[in-house]
Amino acid sequence: MALNRAAAELFGCDPREIVGGSFVALFDRGSVLAVADVLRAVRPVARARSLWPDGR
Numbered sequence: 001m002a003l004n005r006a007a008a009e010l011f012g013c014d015p016r017e018i019v020g021g022s023f024v025a026l027f028d029r030g031s032v033l034a035v036a037d038v039l040r041a042v043r044p045v046a047r048a049r050s051l052w053p054d055g056r
Contacts, residue, residue, distance in 0.1 A: 001018055001019070001020065001021055001022065001023055002015065002018065002019050003015040003018050011026045013026070024036065
């Protein structure tokens with residue numbers, strides 16, 4: 001994973017520390033399960049968007 005400057009400021013970290021790491025590592029331990037729940041809920045929607053006839 002990589003971050004731009006705005007995301008680095010949002011999460012309060014140096015982008016060089018994040019490269020190659022896990023997105024979930026950006027959140028404290030108490031929030032990880034909530035983040036995982038949100039990502040699971042979003043995943044089916046993202047898959048549906050890729051079914052456009054032109055392959056998007």
